[in-house]
Amino acid sequence: MPAVSDYTAPDLTTELFTLEADEDATREGRFAKWLDAEGIGFHDGMTDPEDFPRFLEAFHADQRVLWGVYDGAQPAEALDAGYPVATYGTMVHPINVGAAQLEAHQITAVTVRPSHRRRGILRSMMTRDLREAKERGLPLAILTASEATIYGRFGFGCATFTQSVEVDVRERFEITAPRSGTTTLVGREHAARLAAEIFEGFHAVTFGSVGRQYTYPRRASGEWGRERPVEDRAVRMAVHYDAAGTPAGYVSYRFVGWETTPYTMKIVDLVATTPSAYLELWRYLGALDLVQRITWDEARRDDPLDWALRDRRCYGVKGADDVLWVRLLDVAAALGARSYRGSGRLVLEVEDSLGLVDGSYVLTVVDGVADVEQVDAATAPDATLTVNALGSLYLGGVQASALAAAGALTAHAEDAVHLLDTLFGRAEEPYCITHF
Numbered sequence: 089m090p091a092v093s094d095y096t097a098p099d100l101t102t103e104l105f106t107l108e109a110d111e112d113a114t115r116e117g118r119f120a121k122w123l124d125a126e127g128i129g130f131h132d133g134m135t136d137p138e139d140f141p142r143f144l145e146a147f148h149a150d151q152r153v154l155w156g157v158y159d160g161a162q163p164a165e166a167l168d169a170g171y172p173v174a175t176y177g178t179m180v181h182p183i184n185v186g187a188a189q190l191e192a193h194q195i196t197a198v199t200v201r202p203s204h205r206r207r208g209i210l211r212s213m214m215t216r217d218l219r220e221a222k223e224r225g226l227p228l229a230i231l232t233a234s235e236a237t238i239y240g241r242f243g244f245g246c247a248t249f250t251q252s253v254e255v256d257v258r259e260r261f262e263i264t265a266p267r268s269g270t271t272t273l274v275g276r277e278h279a280a281r282l283a284a285e286i287f288e289g290f291h292a293v294t295f296g297s298v299g300r301q302y303t304y305p306r307r308a309s310g311e312w313g314r315e316r317p318v319e320d321r322a323v324r325m326a327v328h329y330d331a332a333g334t335p336a337g338y339v340s341y342r343f344v345g346w347e348t349t350p351y352t353m354k355i356v357d358l359v360a361t362t363p364s365a366y367l368e369l370w371r372y373l374g375a376l377d378l379v380q381r382i383t384w385d386e387a388r389r390d391d392p393l394d395w396a397l398r399d400r401r402c403y404g405v406k407g408a409d410d411v412l413w414v415r416l417l418d419v420a421a422a423l424g425a426r427s428y429r430g431s432g433r434l435v436l437e438v439e440d441s442l443g444l445v446d447g448s449y450v451l452t453v454v455d456g457v458a459d460v461e462q463v464d465a466a467t468a469p470d471a472t473l474t475v476n477a478l479g480s481l482y483l484g485g486v487q488a489s490a491l492a493a494a495g496a497l498t499a500h501a502e503d504a505v506h507l508l509d510t511l512f513g514r515a516e517e518p519y520c521i522t523h524f
């Protein structure tokens with residue numbers, strides 16, 4: 089993709105670029121300066137110069153589009169003008185919406201330097217980007233948010249959640265489900281490949297899951313550390329093989345250290361393709377000698393683990409996080425691709441302050457399969473909601489009845505809320521363990 093330039097404000101230049109394998113990976117190159125500018129936004133240290141080529145390889149593999157906003161009119165002693173004052177990045181990965189894998193426009197690396205904040209730089213980048221993503225035919229945009237107050241104004245709704253758990257694995261820990269298969273530590277040389285393969289299996293069967301970027305299997309395997317793309321020797325990975333000998337899940341973990349009591353193992357990543365693989369990985373974790381507590385920040389909100397324990401009070405929820413925020417760019421394509429529960433017909437009036445998708449849509453579902461059509465604004469709606477509320481409703485992680493009770497959805501027809509709850513609801517919550 090060629091570099092494109094335009095002006096965000098009189099003194100500012102916006103440049104978009106993608107990375108080829110032969111991109112300059114030295115400290116003086118535009119990639120290094122972009123990466124360090126992003127690090128400023130998230131209070132990270134400057135990148136070690138020897139790490140740039142590996143980060144470049146990762147960004148290239150993800151086919152990221154990087155945006156930099158440059159200010160050539162800063163004081164002479166300011167950080168050199170090659171460092172953007174704002175960063176923004178996008179890439180595309182599939183999201184599992186049941187009946188289909190939709191290409192989702194992912195937004196990441198959003199930063200604006202303190203000297204330039206609250207002048208509309210984010211608004212300018214995001215409104216342009218959402219419009220262009222829609223023009224390219226992408227049905228929805230997704231992101232994970234640093235703060236819950238930023239993205240509502242751009243039409244995003246919070247859609248999936250995880251919880252942080254602590255599990256007491258002392259004597260009283262016991263999984264009551266029948267045993268199956270085997271779980272064993274794997275050699276580092278096999279770990280990244282197994283992590284990638286197992287994640288593919290998980291993603292294929294998990295509603296709400298988003299395909300992962302290049303770094304994930306490397307971090308899960310310990311090939312890359314959390315901060316730097318160098319081996320983290322403290323990370324170990326165990327794989328569960330089902331009764332047929334097929335790899336069906338993995339857990340990678342890291343000991344917190346002897347100074348922390350109770351002695352704690354922290355899960356770096358846990359991915360299971362079946363409920364039984366999930367419980368077997370926990371059986372393995374519970375059997376680690378000298379460990380008294382396991383912590384994990386990515387459990388499902390409807391985690392079955394406590395129901396598989398002899399003493400369910402071993403399981404404690406320490407916090408909850410939102411993960412995916414969803415913004416529909418094409419209502420008919422996004423709603424039409426998703427699978428539903430039951431049958432029914434509704435006219436939805438969608439409000440969008442950015443003007444990308446506002447209008448009325450008829451959603452007709454027959455035995456879980458949808459047909460969606462935009463209709464004349466004069467058609468009487470059964471429910472009116474903002475595009476944000478539709479984003480929250482979209483994956484079934486938030487119920488229409490909760491949105492209605494919160495004043496975020498207005499029903500005009502009796503039973504509209506109940507029907508939305510039925511159609512969009514799911515036996516299992518949507519679950520995304522990909523952050524970007």
Ligand SMILES: CC(=O)SCCNC(=O)CCNC(=O)[C@H](O)C(C)(C)COP(=O)(O)OP(=O)(O)OC[C@H]1O[C@@H](n2cnc3c(N)ncnc32)[C@H](O)[C@@H]1OP(=O)(O)O
Pocket residue numbers: 129130195196197198199200201204205206207208209210211212231232233234235237238241
């Ligand atoms: C997907 C991701 O990457 S999440 C990471 C987001 N980035 C961070 O948290 C890094 C630290 N923060 C920043 O770099 C900046 O403060 C940003 C990127 C969040 C905002 O950039 P700015 O250029 O200052 O935003 P901009 O001036 O365009 O503001 C647009 C609107 O959002 C509002 N806004 C911006 N940031 C925030 C915030 N943190 N909380 C609440 N409102 C906010 C502004 O008030 C403005 O509102 P209005 O248009 O209704 O008047």
